[in-house]
Amino acid sequence: MSVVRILFLCISVFSSISFYGKKNVNDYKYVIVPERYGFLKKNDEYQLNSLSKFLFNKYGFQAFIQGEELPEDLINNGCLGLRAEVKKNSGLFVTKFIVELKDCNGTVVFSSSEGASREKDYKKAYHEALRDAFKDVKALNYKYTPKTQNIKEEDHNDVTTKKEVSKPVVSMPKHPETNATPIAQKDGLPKKAIEEKTVSYIFNDNVFIFKKEAYGYELLQNNGDTQVSIGKLFKSNSGNSYIVKAGDLSGNGYFDNYQNFVLERINPVTNKLITDIFARQ
CATH class of the missing domain: 3.40.50 (Rossmann fold)
Incomplete structure (x- = not known):
């Protein structure tokens, strides 16, 4: 050489x-x-x-x-x-x-x-x-070194399930005479998150930022000291779900009751439908 x-x-x-x-x-x-x-x-x-x-x-x-x-x-x-x-x-x-x-x-x-x-x-x-x-x-002298906190997609589901089991359930009193209802969600996102301009999520040990925009959200990935835009979340007509345009992360998603973002998309490797959980920080 x-x-x-x-x-x-x-x-x-x-x-x-x-x-x-x-x-x-x-x-x-x-x-x-x-x-x-x-x-x-x-x-x-x-x-x-x-x-x-x-x-x-x-x-x-x-x-x-x-x-x-x-x-x-x-x-x-x-x-x-x-x-x-x-x-x-x-x-x-x-x-x-x-x-x-x-x-x-x-x-x-x-x-x-x-x-x-x-x-x-x-x-x-x-x-x-x-x-x-x-x-x-x-x-490169490649040698696979798994990250110590690497969370697979199935692990995210386990974490979410555990949260659902351990989270205390508060029953809401019913008042038929006043038609009282629990606090409504706006744009599919719980009220607490609506007050924030940006919200951080963890997926596959990477940090993603959801930045509120008129059309829905801009999806940013946190790369050390910088944030790189990788796509957009467009609010559907119903206001409770989003169309995600972000390369391999494109699909349809919604916010669950625990403020996690649930994304349904096609796995680019298998061409099969999978569900990803972006865990709220």
């Missing part, structure tokens, strides 16, 4: 770590490889997707091609996995690939330097360029 290559590789890895802050590939247990990359005409053309899976597994990851049988924890919590993508930046006589890994919110966690090949045969060129780009993946 040339001195220039080594220097560029070090800069690339350092830049990835610096730019993405607390995002680290070691926080993720799996890698999901698509059946077909965008620049290909059919699934696993030139065996490029199969080679990607092989190389990820070779360098310590647990990789699956989308559509394969998946582990139970990944089925229940798609955010345990990173989505692999290969970008093609080919020139006139050179095939160039960049390998990217994105989290379940679509945020790029890792991006390799360009892998290149001057082979004329497509399959040989694609394989050589991909293997060249994977040198940066190898340099």
Whole structure:
């Protein structure tokens, strides 16, 4: 390996770590490889997707091609996995690939330097360029390190259930003659939360901020000292539910009686309906 290559590789890895802050590939247990990359005409053309899976597994990851049988924890919590993508930046006589890994919110966690090949045969060129780009993946020395407070989607359900069991129930006196009713909720959110402009929630060990807007809420993710907008919650006509537009977190949601936000969405890994609980802080 040339001195220039080594220097560029070090800069690339350092830049990835610096730019993405607390995002680290070691926080993720799996890698999901698509059946077909965008620049290909059919699934696993030139065996490029199969080679990607092989190389990820070779360098310590647990990789699956989308559509394969998946582990139970990944089925229940798609955010345990990173989505692999290969970008093609080919020139006139050179095939160039960049390998990217994105989290379940679509945020790029890792991006390799360009892998290149001057082979004329497509399959040989694609394989050589991909293997060249994977040198940066190898340099990561990946080892899965679960977060100590990592809460899976099923764990959120358990926590919510426990809250429901332990929370004292206060019976409201009925007064038919005055038609008295409990304090009403506005916009689907309990009165206490309405008074606040922003509300914090925990989901998959990440902090999310719901910022009140005229259309509903802006969804922000807390990344250390900064807050990044990742989507919006649009209030439905009924006022009790919301249409969520936030990448892989898109779906329909509502606030429960304990001020948690319950999101129903399609798991991007399994294409099945799942329920997420954003726990109120």
